[in-house]
Amino acid sequence: MLEDSIFIEAIKNGNLDVIRQFPKADLHNHFVLGGCREFIQSKTGYEIKPISKTLSSMSEMDAWSAQYIGNRFNSTEGRRLLIEATFEQARKDGVTILEIGEDVWGLGAFFHDDIEELIAAFQEANAKIASEIELRLQIGLSRHCGIDYLEDCLKHFWGHKEFYSIDLYGDEMAQPIDKFIPIYEKAAENGLVLKAHVGEWGTAEDVRTAVELLHLHEVQHGIAAVLDESVIDYLAEKKIRLNITPTSNVLLGRVSDMKDHPIAQLYRKGVDVTINSDDVLIFDSDVSKEYLRLYRSGCLTAEELNDIRLNGLKERVLV
Ligand SMILES: [Zn+2]
Secondary structure (H helix, E strand, O other), X not given: OOOHHHHHHHHHHOOHHHHHHOOXXXXXXOHHHOOOHHHHHXXXXXXXXXXXXXXXXXXHHHHHHHHHOOOOOOOHHHHHHHHHHHHHHHXXXXXXXXXXXXXXXXXXXXXXXXXXXXXXXXXXXXXXXXXXXXXXXXXXXXXXXXXXXXXXXXXXXXXXXXXXXXEEEOOOOOOOHHHHHHHHHHHHHOOOEEEEEEOOOOOHHHHHHHHXXXXXOEEEEOHHHHHOHHHHHHHHHHOOEEEEOXXXXXXXXXXXXXXXXXXXXXXXXXXXXXXXXXXXXXXOOOHHHHHHHHHHOOOOOHHHHHHHHHHHHOOOOOO
């Protein structure tokens, strides 16, 4: 049993190798961009470089994707490779709980509309690369997609107990959150943990509205909540978890400086927060580095970071 004090010392000493040995959760990871770059290069010869400076527009992000990802992985084999690369990345990083999953449109595009094949792709990669990691399999929705289309795709997913959670991502402004109420009602009936990306580009009020309307258990990002005390109190009281991705927030210009990242204020006011990678390949944001960057910037203390680490590892009880 590794002692918490050793983790705290490793943070203070900047010892990344020791930090990596400690169990950590990654509950906000888009697997297509979550892989180990050395693994991908060794299997394909492609070198994928992260961005190093703050992006000034989303078109720069699109240019990065076109340059490094493009259509290269748009096949069953390509998708399976990226899933394996994500488990390899998590294994090297000491991630012990990994929440990832395929977008619903990927079922037809890459897995022949065969839900068993899709589930097996994740479970087999889990067993092959890192059987010690707890996989929390997620259903992914893109916010710009029509509701009828999403509901049609989701027919294949409902009732499969292998899925742990559902998440909504993509352009936060694409369509109003209330359109997704029927889908989230069905997801709740299926016993899924309910998550959505909100409050990255949107407002504190958007966070509260999404939690209320979709009955979310967790919010991906949610950092805009820091701008409204009443929303902070609401999240703390309702025990809503925010799965936060600090480097991503800085490099996308959502937070001006790591030392001022809202995670500190949210945590100190009693909000349930976790620290996650988002997109390792773009942001060079593995989970251990995220802990270290938050410490080095002066945002959180080593003791606070350890507390947040342990919080992410706790069993989730749906209420
Ligand atoms: Zn995300």
